[in-house]
Amino acid sequence: MKRRQALKHPIALVSMLVCVCCFFIVCVTVLKLPEAPTEEREIGLYPIMRSRKVSLQDVNLGKFGEMMLDMLPQDLAFTVFVPSEDALKRDLRLSVNDSLKPDKFNDTYAIVTRILGFSAVPLALYSANVQLGELVNYDSISGYPLYVSKDIDGMLVVNRIRSEMVDVTKKEIVVHVMDGVIMDAEFEQSVLSDYDAEED
Structure with missing residues (x-):
């Protein structure tokens, strides 16, 4: 019985990590980060x-x-x-x-x-x-x-x-x-x- 519960926890942990990573990727692609300044703007x-x-x-x-x-x-x-x-x-x-x-x-x-x-x-x-x-x-x-x-x-x-x-x-x-x-x-x-x- 204890063995079965121990297996459930690592699977739940990996599943949570996968979900968090997917959520992060979706947020980054949808909410695009601002572009870095180009050469043109850096030279004053x-x-x-x-x-x-x-x-x-x-x-x-x-x-x-x-x-x-x-x-x-x-x-x-x-x-x-x-x-x-x-x-x-x-x-x-x-x-x-x-x-x-x-x-x-x-x-x-x-x-x-x-x-x-x-x-x-x-x-x-x-x-x-x-x-x-x-x-x-x-x-x-x-x-x-x-x-x-x-x-x-x-x-x-x-x-x-x-x-x-x-x-x-x-x-x-x-x-x-x-x-x-x-x-x-x-x-x-x-x-x-x-x-x-x-x-x-």
Whole structure:
């Protein structure tokens, strides 16, 4: 009789342990533990920007940026790396007060069209589509290669030009405002040499 009771207790003990383990596993899988911080959050060099889609109505792209977007069909997906007005003034000497005058408008329009060719991609690319540490390659609508990566604060870097703002949307178009002008060296030289010739 005593022998039978001794056997019952170890079996009951093992059964209890199995039940507790199963309960613990179910709790962990259902109530998921919070994720550990990623590399991006651990490095504190820049404030972490949360990616959010911003409507173009809330952002001023400037006259040249608006010009670029007006050249694209609004119902097709494009990504445009639009240079800020400060970048256009600094890199190509384009200014709203001077470059949009009637006698210079056609030349300015041609320059902006070329810049659009270098900086527009026929797909929607949000900053969330690019992983930290990854380098992705796209061809612009003019065939110019664009190398896109993400900085640790969530900003995109395209051909070594850093963005000032990301994920601005206008219908199907995604806009990233850049602190520089994406273009090839030949085009840059021709624009700047034309500008220098005008000043002489």
